[in-house]
Amino acid sequence: MLRIADTPTGRLMEIPSARRHLLRICAHLPAIDTGIATVHHLRVPLVGDVLARTAELHGVQSLTVLTTPDLPREQAQALDRAMAGLGIHPPATVGAHHSAETLGAPADVHLLAHGTDTPDAVDGVLIDVGRVSSAPPDEGVPGLLEALAPEGIDPLAVRMLLLGHAYGTPVTITRAALAEAWRTLRHWRQQVADWAQEPSGPIPADLMRQAHAALADNLGVPAVMDMLRGMESRADVPAGAKFETFAHLDRVLGLDLAREVGHQHPATP
Structure with a gap:
Protein backbone atom coordinates (compact mmCIF):
# COMPACT_ATOMS: atom_id res chain seq x y z
CA MET A 1 0.00 0.00 0.00
CA ARG A 175 27.67 25.32 -6.53
CA ALA A 176 28.95 23.64 -3.38
CA ALA A 177 25.83 21.49 -2.99
CA LEU A 178 25.91 20.46 -6.64
CA ALA A 179 29.62 19.61 -6.44
CA GLU A 180 28.98 17.43 -3.38
CA ALA A 181 26.09 15.64 -5.14
CA TRP A 182 28.31 15.02 -8.17
CA ARG A 183 31.12 13.69 -5.97
CA THR A 184 28.73 11.30 -4.20
CA LEU A 185 27.19 10.14 -7.46
CA ARG A 186 30.62 9.32 -8.92
CA HIS A 187 31.60 7.57 -5.69
CA TRP A 188 28.45 5.43 -5.66
CA ARG A 189 28.94 4.46 -9.30
CA GLN A 190 32.52 3.45 -8.57
CA GLN A 191 31.42 1.44 -5.52
CA VAL A 192 28.69 -0.34 -7.50
CA ALA A 193 31.22 -1.19 -10.24
CA ASP A 194 33.61 -2.60 -7.63
CA TRP A 195 30.90 -4.61 -5.88
CA ALA A 196 29.71 -6.03 -9.22
CA GLN A 197 33.02 -7.91 -9.50
CA GLU A 198 32.22 -9.92 -6.35
CA PRO A 199 29.85 -12.92 -6.10
CA SER A 200 26.23 -11.83 -6.03
CA GLY A 201 24.34 -11.99 -2.74
CA PRO A 202 20.73 -11.55 -1.64
CA ILE A 203 19.50 -8.15 -0.50
CA PRO A 204 19.30 -8.21 3.32
CA ALA A 205 15.66 -8.68 4.24
CA ASP A 206 15.72 -5.98 6.92
CA LEU A 207 17.12 -3.41 4.51
CA MET A 208 14.58 -4.37 1.86
CA ARG A 209 11.69 -3.94 4.30
CA GLN A 210 13.11 -0.64 5.59
CA ALA A 211 13.56 0.83 2.12
CA HIS A 212 10.19 -0.27 0.77
CA ALA A 213 8.41 0.97 3.89
CA ALA A 214 10.10 4.38 3.64
CA LEU A 215 9.11 4.74 -0.02
CA ALA A 216 5.54 3.62 0.61
CA ASP A 217 5.14 6.11 3.47
CA ASN A 218 4.88 9.51 1.78
CA LEU A 219 7.70 8.87 -0.69
CA GLY A 220 10.56 8.84 1.82
CA VAL A 221 13.40 8.92 -0.71
CA PRO A 222 15.81 10.86 1.56
CA ALA A 223 15.56 8.07 4.15
CA VAL A 224 16.42 5.51 1.47
CA MET A 225 19.47 7.51 0.43
CA ASP A 226 20.58 7.76 4.06
CA MET A 227 20.17 3.99 4.35
CA LEU A 228 22.39 3.45 1.32
CA ARG A 229 25.05 5.78 2.75
CA GLY A 230 25.06 3.78 5.97
CA MET A 231 25.19 0.47 4.12
CA GLU A 232 28.42 1.35 2.27
CA SER A 233 30.60 0.76 5.31
CA ARG A 234 28.72 -2.16 6.87
CA ALA A 235 31.15 -5.05 7.22
CA ASP A 236 28.31 -7.51 7.84
CA VAL A 237 26.84 -6.97 4.35
CA PRO A 238 28.79 -8.73 1.55
CA ALA A 239 29.85 -6.71 -1.48
CA GLY A 240 27.55 -8.69 -3.75
CA ALA A 241 24.56 -7.92 -1.54
CA LYS A 242 25.47 -4.23 -1.55
CA PHE A 243 25.53 -4.31 -5.34
CA GLU A 244 22.10 -5.93 -5.53
CA THR A 245 20.66 -3.46 -3.02
CA PHE A 246 21.97 -0.37 -4.80
CA ALA A 247 20.87 -1.72 -8.19
CA HIS A 248 17.41 -2.58 -6.89
CA LEU A 249 16.76 0.79 -5.29
CA ASP A 250 18.17 2.63 -8.29
CA ARG A 251 14.97 1.56 -10.03
CA VAL A 252 13.40 4.36 -7.98
CA LEU A 253 16.36 6.73 -7.61
CA GLY A 254 17.05 6.72 -11.35
CA LEU A 255 20.71 7.70 -10.92
CA ASP A 256 22.19 5.19 -13.37
CA LEU A 257 24.32 3.74 -10.59
CA ALA A 258 25.43 0.75 -12.68
CA ARG A 259 26.86 2.94 -15.44
CA GLU A 260 30.48 2.01 -14.71
CA VAL A 261 29.91 -1.73 -14.33
CA GLY A 262 32.25 -3.54 -16.70
CA HIS A 263 34.33 -0.45 -17.40
CA GLN A 264 37.58 0.80 -15.92
CA HIS A 265 37.04 3.85 -13.77
CA PRO A 266 39.39 6.29 -12.09
CA ALA A 267 39.55 6.47 -8.34
CA THR A 268 37.38 9.18 -6.84
CA PRO A 269 39.59 11.96 -5.48
Whole structure:
Protein backbone atom coordinates (compact mmCIF):
# COMPACT_ATOMS: atom_id res chain seq x y z
CA MET A 1 0.00 0.00 0.00
CA LEU A 2 1.32 3.44 -0.97
CA ARG A 3 0.35 6.50 1.05
CA ILE A 4 1.05 10.13 0.30
CA ALA A 5 0.10 13.37 2.05
CA ASP A 6 -2.66 15.47 0.54
CA THR A 7 -1.35 19.04 0.86
CA PRO A 8 -4.69 20.83 1.51
CA THR A 9 -5.74 18.47 4.32
CA GLY A 10 -2.40 17.10 5.53
CA ARG A 11 -3.92 13.61 5.58
CA LEU A 12 -2.05 10.55 4.36
CA MET A 13 -4.08 9.07 1.52
CA GLU A 14 -3.84 5.59 0.04
CA ILE A 15 -2.97 5.60 -3.66
CA PRO A 16 -4.31 4.32 -5.90
CA SER A 17 -7.69 3.94 -4.24
CA ALA A 18 -8.67 0.39 -3.36
CA ARG A 19 -10.90 -0.03 -6.40
CA ARG A 20 -8.12 0.77 -8.87
CA HIS A 21 -5.13 -1.19 -10.11
CA LEU A 22 -3.50 1.67 -12.02
CA LEU A 23 -1.96 4.76 -10.44
CA ARG A 24 -2.82 7.80 -12.55
CA ILE A 25 -0.49 10.78 -12.03
CA CYS A 26 -0.93 14.26 -13.45
CA ALA A 27 1.96 16.75 -13.25
CA HIS A 28 0.98 20.33 -14.01
CA LEU A 29 3.39 22.89 -15.46
CA PRO A 30 2.21 26.51 -15.55
CA ALA A 31 2.90 29.14 -18.17
CA ILE A 32 5.77 31.39 -17.07
CA ASP A 33 7.41 34.37 -18.69
CA THR A 34 11.03 33.20 -18.53
CA GLY A 35 10.60 29.83 -20.21
CA ILE A 36 9.41 26.56 -18.75
CA ALA A 37 12.54 24.48 -18.17
CA THR A 38 13.60 25.90 -14.80
CA VAL A 39 14.61 23.54 -12.04
CA HIS A 40 11.77 24.86 -9.85
CA HIS A 41 9.19 23.66 -12.36
CA LEU A 42 11.14 20.57 -13.45
CA ARG A 43 10.91 19.28 -9.89
CA VAL A 44 7.19 18.64 -10.54
CA PRO A 45 7.65 15.96 -13.24
CA LEU A 46 10.69 14.69 -11.30
CA VAL A 47 8.51 13.95 -8.26
CA GLY A 48 5.96 12.37 -10.58
CA ASP A 49 8.70 10.17 -12.04
CA VAL A 50 9.84 9.02 -8.59
CA LEU A 51 6.25 8.36 -7.54
CA ALA A 52 5.63 6.26 -10.67
CA ARG A 53 8.88 4.33 -10.14
CA THR A 54 7.92 3.69 -6.50
CA ALA A 55 4.49 2.41 -7.50
CA GLU A 56 6.03 0.04 -10.03
CA LEU A 57 8.58 -1.18 -7.45
CA HIS A 58 5.58 -2.09 -5.27
CA GLY A 59 3.85 -3.92 -8.11
CA VAL A 60 1.41 -1.16 -9.08
CA GLN A 61 1.22 -0.03 -12.70
CA SER A 62 1.26 3.71 -13.33
CA LEU A 63 0.47 6.22 -16.04
CA THR A 64 1.78 9.80 -15.95
CA VAL A 65 0.68 12.81 -17.97
CA LEU A 66 2.26 16.25 -18.04
CA THR A 67 -0.05 19.18 -18.67
CA THR A 68 1.58 22.22 -20.21
CA PRO A 69 0.44 25.43 -21.84
CA ASP A 70 0.90 25.73 -25.58
CA LEU A 71 4.66 25.94 -26.08
CA PRO A 72 6.69 27.03 -29.09
CA ARG A 73 8.56 24.13 -30.64
CA GLU A 74 11.90 25.33 -29.26
CA GLN A 75 10.58 25.48 -25.69
CA ALA A 76 8.90 22.10 -26.00
CA GLN A 77 12.17 20.58 -27.21
CA ALA A 78 14.10 22.29 -24.41
CA LEU A 79 11.63 20.86 -21.90
CA ASP A 80 12.08 17.36 -23.33
CA ARG A 81 15.88 17.69 -23.17
CA ALA A 82 15.79 18.96 -19.61
CA MET A 83 13.54 16.12 -18.44
CA ALA A 84 15.75 13.58 -20.19
CA GLY A 85 18.79 15.11 -18.49
CA LEU A 86 17.13 14.57 -15.12
CA GLY A 87 16.37 10.94 -15.95
CA ILE A 88 12.60 11.48 -16.05
CA HIS A 89 10.75 8.79 -17.94
CA PRO A 90 8.88 10.54 -20.78
CA PRO A 91 5.30 11.26 -19.68
CA ALA A 92 2.43 11.71 -22.07
CA THR A 93 2.19 15.46 -22.71
CA VAL A 94 -1.29 16.91 -23.04
CA GLY A 95 -2.98 20.29 -23.09
CA ALA A 96 -3.86 22.00 -19.87
CA HIS A 97 -7.43 20.64 -19.70
CA HIS A 98 -7.31 17.15 -21.23
CA SER A 99 -5.55 15.00 -18.63
CA ALA A 100 -8.59 12.85 -17.77
CA GLU A 101 -9.07 11.92 -21.42
CA THR A 102 -5.46 10.75 -21.73
CA LEU A 103 -5.49 8.97 -18.37
CA GLY A 104 -8.83 7.28 -19.08
CA ALA A 105 -10.17 8.41 -15.69
CA PRO A 106 -9.60 11.22 -13.17
CA ALA A 107 -6.06 11.37 -11.81
CA ASP A 108 -5.29 9.82 -8.44
CA VAL A 109 -2.54 12.38 -7.81
CA HIS A 110 -2.02 15.95 -9.01
CA LEU A 111 1.43 17.55 -8.66
CA LEU A 112 1.93 21.32 -8.75
CA ALA A 113 4.90 23.62 -8.20
CA HIS A 114 4.68 25.64 -5.02
CA GLY A 115 3.08 29.01 -5.61
CA THR A 116 1.16 28.07 -8.75
CA ASP A 117 -2.61 28.10 -9.13
CA THR A 118 -4.58 24.94 -8.47
CA PRO A 119 -6.31 23.59 -11.60
CA ASP A 120 -10.09 23.71 -11.65
CA ALA A 121 -12.12 20.65 -10.62
CA VAL A 122 -9.23 18.61 -9.22
CA ASP A 123 -10.11 15.13 -7.98
CA GLY A 124 -7.71 12.95 -6.04
CA VAL A 125 -4.69 13.87 -3.95
CA LEU A 126 -3.11 17.30 -4.45
CA ILE A 127 0.64 17.57 -3.82
CA ASP A 128 2.42 20.88 -3.50
CA VAL A 129 6.03 20.34 -4.64
CA GLY A 130 8.55 22.46 -2.76
CA ARG A 131 10.19 25.45 -4.37
CA VAL A 132 13.66 25.18 -5.90
CA SER A 133 15.76 28.32 -6.02
CA SER A 134 19.29 29.09 -7.12
CA ALA A 135 21.98 30.59 -4.96
CA PRO A 136 22.28 34.41 -4.80
CA PRO A 137 23.44 35.92 -8.09
CA ASP A 138 26.90 36.64 -6.73
CA GLU A 139 27.50 32.89 -6.52
CA GLY A 140 26.76 32.67 -10.22
CA VAL A 141 24.30 29.77 -10.18
CA PRO A 142 21.64 30.30 -12.87
CA GLY A 143 18.19 28.73 -12.79
CA LEU A 144 18.32 26.61 -15.93
CA LEU A 145 19.18 22.94 -15.85
CA GLU A 146 21.70 23.30 -18.65
CA ALA A 147 23.63 25.91 -16.64
CA LEU A 148 23.29 24.02 -13.35
CA ALA A 149 24.97 21.00 -14.89
CA PRO A 150 27.83 22.52 -16.92
CA GLU A 151 30.25 20.47 -18.96
CA GLY A 152 31.89 17.82 -16.84
CA ILE A 153 28.94 17.38 -14.46
CA ASP A 154 26.28 14.75 -15.14
CA PRO A 155 22.81 16.37 -14.94
CA LEU A 156 21.80 13.41 -12.79
CA ALA A 157 23.80 15.12 -10.03
CA VAL A 158 20.97 17.69 -9.98
CA ARG A 159 18.49 14.82 -9.60
CA MET A 160 20.56 13.40 -6.75
CA LEU A 161 20.70 16.75 -5.01
CA LEU A 162 16.92 17.17 -5.20
CA LEU A 163 16.19 13.59 -4.13
CA GLY A 164 18.12 14.23 -0.93
CA HIS A 165 15.26 16.47 0.25
CA ALA A 166 11.63 15.62 0.97
CA TYR A 167 9.53 16.54 -2.05
CA GLY A 168 7.67 19.30 -0.20
CA THR A 169 10.79 20.91 1.26
CA PRO A 170 12.24 24.03 -0.39
CA VAL A 171 15.72 23.52 -1.85
CA THR A 172 18.39 26.08 -2.68
CA ILE A 173 20.92 24.88 -5.23
CA THR A 174 24.45 26.16 -4.75
CA ARG A 175 27.67 25.32 -6.53
CA ALA A 176 28.95 23.64 -3.38
CA ALA A 177 25.83 21.49 -2.99
CA LEU A 178 25.91 20.46 -6.64
CA ALA A 179 29.62 19.61 -6.44
CA GLU A 180 28.98 17.43 -3.38
CA ALA A 181 26.09 15.64 -5.14
CA TRP A 182 28.31 15.02 -8.17
CA ARG A 183 31.12 13.69 -5.97
CA THR A 184 28.73 11.30 -4.20
CA LEU A 185 27.19 10.14 -7.46
CA ARG A 186 30.62 9.32 -8.92
CA HIS A 187 31.60 7.57 -5.69
CA TRP A 188 28.45 5.43 -5.66
CA ARG A 189 28.94 4.46 -9.30
CA GLN A 190 32.52 3.45 -8.57
CA GLN A 191 31.42 1.44 -5.52
CA VAL A 192 28.69 -0.34 -7.50
CA ALA A 193 31.22 -1.19 -10.24
CA ASP A 194 33.61 -2.60 -7.63
CA TRP A 195 30.90 -4.61 -5.88
CA ALA A 196 29.71 -6.03 -9.22
CA GLN A 197 33.02 -7.91 -9.50
CA GLU A 198 32.22 -9.92 -6.35
CA PRO A 199 29.85 -12.92 -6.10
CA SER A 200 26.23 -11.83 -6.03
CA GLY A 201 24.34 -11.99 -2.74
CA PRO A 202 20.73 -11.55 -1.64
CA ILE A 203 19.50 -8.15 -0.50
CA PRO A 204 19.30 -8.21 3.32
CA ALA A 205 15.66 -8.68 4.24
CA ASP A 206 15.72 -5.98 6.92
CA LEU A 207 17.12 -3.41 4.51
CA MET A 208 14.58 -4.37 1.86
CA ARG A 209 11.69 -3.94 4.30
CA GLN A 210 13.11 -0.64 5.59
CA ALA A 211 13.56 0.83 2.12
CA HIS A 212 10.19 -0.27 0.77
CA ALA A 213 8.41 0.97 3.89
CA ALA A 214 10.10 4.38 3.64
CA LEU A 215 9.11 4.74 -0.02
CA ALA A 216 5.54 3.62 0.61
CA ASP A 217 5.14 6.11 3.47
CA ASN A 218 4.88 9.51 1.78
CA LEU A 219 7.70 8.87 -0.69
CA GLY A 220 10.56 8.84 1.82
CA VAL A 221 13.40 8.92 -0.71
CA PRO A 222 15.81 10.86 1.56
CA ALA A 223 15.56 8.07 4.15
CA VAL A 224 16.42 5.51 1.47
CA MET A 225 19.47 7.51 0.43
CA ASP A 226 20.58 7.76 4.06
CA MET A 227 20.17 3.99 4.35
CA LEU A 228 22.39 3.45 1.32
CA ARG A 229 25.05 5.78 2.75
CA GLY A 230 25.06 3.78 5.97
CA MET A 231 25.19 0.47 4.12
CA GLU A 232 28.42 1.35 2.27
CA SER A 233 30.60 0.76 5.31
CA ARG A 234 28.72 -2.16 6.87
CA ALA A 235 31.15 -5.05 7.22
CA ASP A 236 28.31 -7.51 7.84
CA VAL A 237 26.84 -6.97 4.35
CA PRO A 238 28.79 -8.73 1.55
CA ALA A 239 29.85 -6.71 -1.48
CA GLY A 240 27.55 -8.69 -3.75
CA ALA A 241 24.56 -7.92 -1.54
CA LYS A 242 25.47 -4.23 -1.55
CA PHE A 243 25.53 -4.31 -5.34
CA GLU A 244 22.10 -5.93 -5.53
CA THR A 245 20.66 -3.46 -3.02
CA PHE A 246 21.97 -0.37 -4.80
CA ALA A 247 20.87 -1.72 -8.19
CA HIS A 248 17.41 -2.58 -6.89
CA LEU A 249 16.76 0.79 -5.29
CA ASP A 250 18.17 2.63 -8.29
CA ARG A 251 14.97 1.56 -10.03
CA VAL A 252 13.40 4.36 -7.98
CA LEU A 253 16.36 6.73 -7.61
CA GLY A 254 17.05 6.72 -11.35
CA LEU A 255 20.71 7.70 -10.92
CA ASP A 256 22.19 5.19 -13.37
CA LEU A 257 24.32 3.74 -10.59
CA ALA A 258 25.43 0.75 -12.68
CA ARG A 259 26.86 2.94 -15.44
CA GLU A 260 30.48 2.01 -14.71
CA VAL A 261 29.91 -1.73 -14.33
CA GLY A 262 32.25 -3.54 -16.70
CA HIS A 263 34.33 -0.45 -17.40
CA GLN A 264 37.58 0.80 -15.92
CA HIS A 265 37.04 3.85 -13.77
CA PRO A 266 39.39 6.29 -12.09
CA ALA A 267 39.55 6.47 -8.34
CA THR A 268 37.38 9.18 -6.84
CA PRO A 269 39.59 11.96 -5.48
